[in-house]
Amino acid sequence: MWQRIRNGLETRIGLEDLIRTKLKRYSVPRNTNIFYTLGGVALAAFIIQAVTGFFLLIYYVPHSDHAFRSVQQIMTSVPYGWLFRLMHVVGGNLIVAVVFLHMLSVFFMGSYKKPRELTWVAGWLMLLVVLTFSLSGYLLPWSQLSYWTTTVVTAMPTTFPYVGDYIANVLRGGEFVSGVTLNRFFALHVALLPPILVLLMVVHIFLIRRIGLSSPPFGEQAEKAEPWNEYRHVSYPDGYSFYPYFVLKELYMVLIYLVIMFFIITFVPTLFLPEGANIPADPLKTPAYIKPQWYFLAPYQMLKLIPNKFLGISIQLFLVGMFILWPFFDTKPERNILKRPLLLATFMASLLLWVVLTIWGRSS
Ligand code: HEM
Structure with a gap:
């Protein structure tokens, strides 16, 4: 049966040729690491x-009168509903961790440099979309946690003169977070963000495939920094094929990702669902304290420390903008960060600051 399908495809689209030229002949450097x-x-x-979200969508009701109850039903009455919901909630946190790690390793290995500047920019845009996914998804269960976190976040633009109130009102669909906000965030989460992310992924992967993977700048086999004056495809005659070797390496790491996910679901299922997540939203009762997700704790704590909110948010927007365009500022051909002590020190200090602010934000 399988052989007949294979033969059928071979006759029509030349499957073997496709696999040989596009996957097997696509070489990957021998010294790639797990990053x-x-x-x-x-x-x-x-x-x-996307898959778990689709199953949740079958039972979720995007209305402020029913959203909370529908999520509780998914957790208690729908067969395996709890599993899909927990996979989606835990996965929503793990994906941010993975994308952060991916970005840090790309930075550490200097892979953002010429000719990969656009790959970096597309990556950053994806990171922003992933964070917007998380912000919009947080409101959907319509719990106290959802409601009040969204209230805090959507108030942030109001610190900007002239346009601030307008932006906040467009986000919320009024002066307060309400059922209208829920519908807006729902539309964003399920209809607008997915195609944008898919499109950015296509661009990102096209660029990687077209240019070729970079090789790590460390060790004896480090790629020589040859000047890049015109387009060429970076290939590695002494490397190994993308398929099946690199794909198998990636699948192995995906398995580790799944192990971490199911470990959390089994042993600490409430890790990302604190108490406020199980109480229905009440616009008249402000909880004693409200904390954003772990990956927003550092910017949140930074804003608390800077008394002028406008200044605080402006600094953060400036930093994000600078990071997006970083490859265009850092044009030195040297990719090995270990040979650039100032950049290495700044990188490590920023990472440490981020960790300290996150822990501080969590405990204060
Ligand atoms: C949903 C988010 C993302 C997906 C699905 C994704 C996917 C990928 C894949 C499959 C590769 C090739 C293998 C590898 O080096 O791991 C790659 C490479 C790369 N990514 Fe991403 N990425 C994402 C986010 C980002 C972010 C946030 C950045 C940086 C801001 C980034 C920058 C890069 C760069 C510069 C490369 C080329 C690395 C090289 O040639 O060595 N990506 N990405």
Whole structure:
């Protein structure tokens, strides 16, 4: 049966030739480390989010009167509903961790440099879309946690003069978070963001495939920094084929991703569902304290420390903009960060600051 399908495809589209020329002949450097698989893991994580999200959509009701109850029903009455919901909630956190790690490793290995600047920019845009997925998804269960976190977040633009109130009102569909906001965030989460992310992924992967993977800048086999004055495809005659070797490496890491996910679901299922997530939204009762997700704790704590909110948000927007365009500022051909002490020190100090602010934000 399988052989007949294969033969049928072979006659019509030349399957063997396709696999040989596009996958097997696509070479990957021999010295790739596990960090090179993180992009593939992020892709798999997105597919898991899309599939589990689809199943949740069958029972979820996007209305402020029913949303909370429908989510509770998914957890208690729908067969395997709890599994799909927990996979989606835990996966929503893990995907951010994987994309962060992918970005950090790409930065550390200097893979954002010429000719890969656009790959980096597309990656950053994907990171922003992933974070917007998370913000919009957080409101959907219509719990106290959802409601009040969204209230805090959507109030942020109001610190900007002239346009701030307008932006906040467009986001919320009024002066307060309400059923209208829920519908807006739902539309964003299920209809607008998925095609944008898919499109960016296509661009990202096209660029990687067209240019060829970079090789790690460390060790004896480090790629010589040859000047890049015109287009060429980077290939590695002494490397190994993308398929099946690199694909198998990536699948192995995807399995580890799944192990972490199911470990959390089995042993700490409430890790990402604190108490406020189980209480229906009440616009008249502000909870004692409200905390954003772990990956927003650092910017949140930074905003608390800077008394002028306008200044705080402006600094953060400036930093994000600078990071997106970083490859266009850092044009030195040297990719090995270990040979650039100032950049290495700044990188490590920023990472440490991020960790300290996150822990501080969690405990304060
Ligand atoms: C949903 C998010 C993302 C997905 C699915 C994704 C996917 C991938 C894949 C499959 C690769 C090739 C293998 C690898 O190096 O891991 C890759 C490479 C790359 N990614 Fe991403 N990525 C994402 C986010 C990002 C982000 C946030 C950045 C940086 C801001 C980024 C920058 C890059 C760069 C520069 C490369 C080329 C690395 C090289 O040639 O060595 N990506 N990405």
